[in-house]
Amino acid sequence: MNAWRPKLRIPRLDFHARSIEATQYVESPSAQLQEFLVKLGSALLSVGTASTDIQRTLKWVAVALGSPHTALIVFPTIIFVGMPDEKETRFEVAESQGGEVRFDRAARIYTVVDQATAGTITASEGIAAIDAILAAKPRFNRVLRVLGHGLAAAGVGLVLLGADPISMLYAFVLGVLVGVAKLLVRPGTYAAILLPILTAFALALIVFAAARAGFVAEPLQVLVPPLVTLLPGAVLTTGIQELAAGDMVAGSSRLVSGIAQLLFLAFGIIAALTITGVPASIALFSSHPPLGAFQPWLGVLLFSLGLFFYYCGPRRSFYFLTLVLLVAYGGQLLGNALMGSAFSGFFGALALTLVAYLVQSIPGAPPAVVCFLPAFWLLVPGATGLIGLTQSAAGTDIDASTLTALVGSIVSIALGVLSGTALYRQIFRIAPARWRLRLV
Known part of the structure; x- marks a missing residue:
């Protein structure tokens, strides 16, 4: 008789590489998307985010909200946003709202980024959110x-x-x-x-x-x-x-x-x-x-x-x-x-x-x-x-x-x-x- 041999099962390590590309959640862009991208980019510039990171982030937002062919140019104090269906390229000069970077403001801005890249807010809602964040008072006196x-x-x-x-x-x-x-x-x-x-x-x-x-x-x-x-x-x-x-x-x-x-x-x-x-x-x-x-x-x-x-x-x-x-x-x-x-x-x-x-x-x-x-x-x-x-x-x-x-x-x-x-x-x-x- 053959001796019984226990079967050793090694768990399979199966790694699935996820894409790091943005996902499009909206079929077509809204009329306010260009304005939202400009405002969001300006807000990110004002909290000290690197220009290369801002350009990548805005591209993800543009793709998620229905405009994968948006053209972006980001400098340390100015941002240009061009969209295929718009007649003109919009730009905005970034100024630090209220002086220095505030951590509470930066955190709320990145919350808007997360919501936009996930497609859970519209461009008009994003504009209102950015305006509210910039107008908010500091958390501490x-x-x-x-x-x-x-x-x-x-x-x-x-x-x-x-x-x-x-x-x-x-x-x-x-x-x-x-x-x-x-x-x-x-x-x-x-x-x-x-x-x-x-x-x-x-x-x-x-x-x-x-x-x-x-x-x-x-x-x-x-x-x-x-x-x-x-x-x-x-x-x-x-x-x-x-x-x-x-x-x-x-x-x-x-x-x-x-x-x-x-x-x-x-x-x-x-x-x-x-x-x-x-x-x-x-x-x-x-x-x-x-x-x-x-x-x-x-x-x-x-x-x-x-x-x-x-x-x-x-x-x-x-x-x-x-x-x-x-x-x-x-x-x-x-x-x-x-x-x-x-x-x-x-x-x-x-x-x-x-x-x-x-x-x-x-x-x-x-x-x-x-x-x-x-x-x-x-x-x-x-x-x-x-x-x-x-x-x-x-x-x-x-x-x-x-x-x-x-x-x-x-x-x-x-x-x-x-x-x-x-x-x-x-x-x-x-x-x-x-x-x-x-x-x-």
């Missing part, structure tokens, strides 16, 4: 927002510069002052254009005068953190990302804008340094003391909490924002340990991009764009660039490779974002539909 800006300044000082408790307290106070100035200035005015350089000049005057009187030991620990939300780290990184994606006009214009903003901030600091007469070797010295095991992680939590209040994060978004920031910072530390500082930004950006895209599909989580902006500030290029440019302009004896390292960190972060996006798109293709991942 101004007092809570400026206190949040102070907390963010203290947190980033601890993470990036290893600030001591006294320096963190000074950074918190100056961060509150910067938050007040940013909320009082009306967007689109000359005051708003001059705000970065005037803020850097005023804060540098205060900090350098305090250093001259002996109240501040390392001025950069106090000066740079309050300016962090004025730093163009995200602009520079997005510019490189757009160049890598082939969008030469948008990418180059963002790079020029980001570099100019860094130069303006550095000029304001140098002007204050000249007036106060503090030696550059003292005013611009940065020792970067070694951090303890828990100090930087505490700084990340303070930074996340402060930005949640200042930028009016949606409900429950604080937990997801903190998770993404912790992953970004942890990825950066891991990259630094494995391959050195030149590649640390790549690992941090790759980790934050993948996690941000994955968690945005969880109910209550904010869209990835809400988590990207704070993470770019945390991944160093803006603060490092400001310090390097200021030290170079002042003639301080520093490492000549500082600015080269800045460019390298921006490129590595941009490549990390591109790699993370590509990896997520592959995960989307094979993931079960019940996961309800958001297409990017």
Whole structure:
């Protein structure tokens, strides 16, 4: 007799690749579709979404709502929409409504994007929704927002510069002052254009005068953190990302804008340094003391909490924002340990991009764009660039490779974002539909 042999059944892993192309839900476009695309594109521009991502998103919306042959051109401040049945191409200049990006507004805009790509709203309903979002008041009042800006300044000082408790307290106070100035200035005015350089000049005057009187030991620990939300780290990184994606006009214009903003901030600091007469070797010295095991992680939590209040994060978004920031910072530390500082930004950006895209599909989580902006500030290029440019302009004896390292960190972060996006798109293709991942 043959011995009985148990049958071992191995479960079959059957991956079905899903299409990443848009689905058409409406047979023919409505008369308001062109206007809706223009308004939606302008809203996405105003919350800092990359031009290449906006063009892809608007194409999905156009296909879903019945116009697969819509022609789109998106630049960082303007958008053109041409439809086959329309006699003229519409365009709109994007202006940031109410000043800076607000996370609650960005989240609601992306809700409209999800509804439009799913074909669950009409163009006229989308127009009304966008108008209502832009007219809505901030979720938090101004007092809570400026206190949040102070907390963010203290947190980033601890993470990036290893600030001591006294320096963190000074950074918190100056961060509150910067938050007040940013909320009082009306967007689109000359005051708003001059705000970065005037803020850097005023804060540098205060900090350098305090250093001259002996109240501040390392001025950069106090000066740079309050300016962090004025730093163009995200602009520079997005510019490189757009160049890598082939969008030469948008990418180059963002790079020029980001570099100019860094130069303006550095000029304001140098002007204050000249007036106060503090030696550059003292005013611009940065020792970067070694951090303890828990100090930087505490700084990340303070930074996340402060930005949640200042930028009016949606409900429950604080937990997801903190998770993404912790992953970004942890990825950066891991990259630094494995391959050195030149590649640390790549690992941090790759980790934050993948996690941000994955968690945005969880109910209550904010869209990835809400988590990207704070993470770019945390991944160093803006603060490092400001310090390097200021030290170079002042003639301080520093490492000549500082600015080269800045460019390298921006490129590595941009490549990390591109790699993370590509990896997520592959995960989307094979993931079960019940996961309800958001297409990017």
